[in-house]
Amino acid sequence: MKEFLDLDKRDREILSLLEKYPEMSQSEMAEKLKISQPSVSARIHKLKQKGALSHIVGMNLKEVNLYMAKVDVIANNTSSVLNIFKDCPYFLNGLIVSGKHNLCLFFVGEDIATLEAIVDGHLRSNSLVRAAEVSIVIATMKDFVMPIKMNFEFSDTPPCGNGCNCKDCNHHISNRCMGCPVTNSYNGKIWK
Numbered sequence: 001m002k003e004f005l006d007l008d009k010r011d012r013e014i015l016s017l018l019e020k021y022p023e024m025s026q027s028e029m030a031e032k033l034k035i036s037q038p039s040v041s042a043r044i045h046k047l048k049q050k051g052a053l054s055h056i057v058g059m060n061l062k063e064v065n066l067y068m069a070k071v072d073v074i075a076n077n078t079s080s081v082l083n084i085f086k087d088c089p090y091f092l093n094g095l096i097v098s099g100k101h102n103l104c105l106f107f108v109g110e111d112i113a114t115l116e117a118i119v120d121g122h123l124r125s126n127s128l129v130r131a132a133e134v135s136i137v138i139a140t141m142k143d144f145v146m147p148i149k150m151n152f153e154f155s156d157t158p159p160c161g162n163g164c165n166c167k168d169c170n171h172h173i174s175n176r177c178m179g180c181p182v183t184n185s186y187n188g189k190i191w192k
Helices: 009-020 026-033 037-050 078-085 112-124
Strands: 067-075 091-096 103-109 129-136
Touching: 009 026, 009 037, 026 037, 067 078, 067 112, 078 091, 078 103, 078 112, 103 112, 112 129
Parallel strands: none
Antiparallel strands: 067 103, 067 129, 091 103
């Protein structure tokens, strides 16, 4: 069972400063909060251990010229569907959720047609999926930093493991999909 997150005023102040100024030094925080630098260091260490503070390196999707799709899915087996995308460069993250849909998936790509092709080819055609609704994210209110898989082993077959091949795919043949960045069939720019 997860431990209740017990934060005091100083912890919240440190988290607020780091949220606003992620590269602020511990000495600068100590000066601003009028406490010692070792105290700031100890609190940061404690916050990291509790999972209340974590650093993520990625692209700010609010700033880069990429499209993001949110796909709401009704799946018969959520884990199996998530497993399809675990090594996919287009895949950002997936959430198992309650409600009408039981999966929420996030993908990123250079064009909307490729995102739609991923949904058509890997979700709507999958027997584990009863429904998939795509929404293209128009804007984010805050910065939205997500790690994007940029380094991978090249292969003749995409990592999704469903036996697909970009060379035989109607979406790719008709230029409605840039292809999988893991393969030589990829026609985009960001992963070249």
